Amino acid sequence: MSCMRNKEFAGKRRLPHWLGCAGLALMLLLVLPAPAHAYVGPGAGFAVLSSFLTLLLASVQAFFALLTWPVRQIFRARRRRRAYRRARTDRVVILGFDGMDPELTERYIREGKLPNLAKLREQGTFRPLATTIPPISPVAWSSFLTGVNPGKHNIYDFLAPDRQRYLPELSSARIRGSKRVLRIGRYVIPLGKPSIKPLRRGKPFWHYLGDAGVFCSVIRVPITFPPEKFSGVLLSGMCVPDIQGTQGTFSYHTTRREDRETASNRVVVPFVKNGKAFHSYIPGPPDTLRADAKEELRAHFTVKPLAGKRKAQLQMNGKKIELSEGEYSEWAEVEFSAGLGVTVKGICRFYLKSTQPELELYATPVNINPMNPALPISHPISYSVYLAKLQGLYATLGLAEDTWALNDGFLDDKAFLEQCYLIHDERERMFFDALEKTRQGVCVCVFDITDRVQHMFWRYLKDGEGSNGGHVHSHGYVQAASAGEGEESELVIEKLYQRMDALIGRTVEKMEKDSLLLIVSDHGFKSFERGVNLNTWLHQNGYLALKEGAASGDWFEDVDWTRTRAYALGLNGIYLNLKGRESSGTVEPGEEEKSLRSELCAKLEGLSDPATSQAAIRRTFNSMQAFTGPYRENAPDVVIGFGAGYRASWDSAQGRVTKEVFEVNAKAWSGDHCIDPELVPGVLFSNWKIGGEKHAITDVAPTLLDLFGLKVPGHMDGKVWPSSRE
């Protein structure tokens, strides 16, 4: 009653009704006599006990930490002192901008659009940074972190050929299921963990620094999956697979079709109408637990369009997500139930493309859940959990920005760009946290957005802006897509560079004056207007043979290996069909091998495109001359340095022989860098003056070791940059 009366007279500023009554009850409980006190404990149990336990544990931990702190600090201080005694700086921050182009940067600086980079150039250093042969991100970043040429780190492309099956496999890691299994009826139960074998060789610079007591925070540097143990923290980047084990397979759900379509990078799943809702599923990993499984694991969901609102409600795992057209969801947890109580968990975002006239929904590739990773994606494992707890779920897939979805028309420019920036925001938060946590040591973070956006939006740069030296041709996609696009699209890359510039500004603000800031990119960019099908050229010139009467398919389907001497796989590589190495090798090792390599180099160098009369291939690299080191044997025998405007065609990269050697690139993927490395150097900016000449990405690792007073290992190919604060 009293509560009711209170409510009647309550003014707007009064406590809520429930709070008043409950507060009164609690007060009575606390004030009134003995028997009531006994009930406070369990009554508050849920809330208080867990808090109490947390506080207790934290206090105990803090107590012991403080108690043992002096001893530990003495040991650590001694180690640190030793580590930093000869160091020329206490902290180095490296911002990696994948694909930041020196010519574009220079131009935007000239136009006054990048004030922070302009300041760095003026007060410190700006140089082009020589990239690797070939200038591909996994190759260049591997050289960045190991300080060696590809012959010593064993990464030559995203893909490497499986010489026994003539099929591609991931170049950086090999994931295999457990070797031992227990078969019970229709179930196949693994008796061990899957094996994840790193294929990149060479020791990253942070291992040397960690051993010497210099702490390193490493965020999303490519080719760091699987994460290796060292004294520091690391979150793996490029080449982390999705939950299916691929490099990114998105799913698209539509009422437009009736049949499922599966491609290497996507699955299109038709919606099935069920009353007012539509049912679909996200395809997951293969069902390895059941011997008789005919389909992959699936996470089912329903979508209910909200009438007249251009919205839809998605329901999955008992959770509801409301989405408007053209809107991304937050990360949603996806569970694939494999039976026997085993579930595989991942995360994805949904994008509602349309509700009318057809319902169309895009789902990103299912990323490994950083909060509960199915595979290790960080060192220590708890680091990915820590980041997820601190800032929420985040993209973990190596190539998280879904370029294929835009390339194949499932996402439009705006949706793709929004996805990129959502991921970038996560990355920025991670980086600034790492920066704050690494007061002493090295903090390195690679941002991928620069690469992905330039790949997909280069087509909007005006003639000449792409710096192709006047070789700009009409781009199929530009003609098709730029009509009707406003100035916004033309400014996408410019705005991206400005965004990176602002990031640099904020980083500088958080750094001490004597700390070293390095901004590096692994390569630059050029337009990709025409594709060269190397396999077609090899076929037309008698090096690659197809089976009698057969047309070529993907991944060398119908190639007659017994009559084939060379084949092209990936973005820059030609491989000899070598006896003893390839399962159906035809080329004798030794003289024949050497002479064929030289012959291919000679014939392909300067290869002219009849449609433009320009050299589609500017240079070729003989692997025996281009690389040194124990893994040179694994290199492509010939590396192609395409001319500006050219690249390996899409079919060529996938091992398909087509009719024509040259073709127009009509995809949104319109900028590229898999060409002659001389044409696409990266950038090097620093707040310090860096001397010397011909700076290369392989120099970063030895320079860092030298900065911290460590001896540069003799096997490193890079040279130490002379540098000073002034």
Next chain:
Amino acid sequence: MTALFSWMDKAFDVLFGLLRALPPFAVLAVFSVATAVLALVVVRWTSDQQAIRRVKDRIGAHVLEVRLFPDQLRVVLRAYLSLFGHTLLYLRYSLRPLLFMTLPLLLLFVQMEGYFGRAGAPVGRDFLVRVTLRQADGLAEVSLRLPPGLTQQAPAVRIAAEREVDWRLRAERAGASEIQLSAGGGEASKRIVAGEEFTRIVAVRESGGLWTRMIHPGEATLPAGGAVEKIEIEYPARVFSLWGWEMDWLIPYLAVTLLAALLLKGVFGTEL
């Protein structure tokens, strides 16, 4: 309100009657799970679940921070501070469901205390009946009438300073019976339970208002104007034994409730 309390008494008597066949520990477990379910539902609907999830994540993050960056003293100290701050924040977010749960749980606990808190008077052994009068003047006139099966073992002890008369009784057989008191020209009675039977045991009957009625359920309060203020039976505490460890009912109750809540939180989609 008194009617409500009487109704609750009856409802719990029926409920315990249904569970009578089970051992006390199992009955306690049933109530623990029921409490857990109640708590999960209340927390689910009355708390800001997202905020709780967020703050728990932050607590987890700061705990990990201490492990991940042990060399960075500033980071570690800030982590501890943040840990403390976020724990307080967690408590704040837990306050609202806690307040919602307080009253129902209080009502539940006093009922459970009646069943689980005390065992019946041991047969063949002495126990005390303690009567407190409103005025010390009438101590000499207080008399006690015992039903068959209960015997007085010693003369009454009168403590004027405490306004108290104590009797030492013994139960000859198990079962419930009622003792009658005469004091100041009035009568008062109190139910006494002897033996091991698992039933409601009310240790205290006293005069008072709603609060008194609430915390001593099972018997009506003594009349407000009567000479007797309080009748208390000194029952032994009911002890729950687990692997040789004897404990009060609150401990297993709390443990099973928390365990059940943790196990069932996924089913109810509740963030605790």
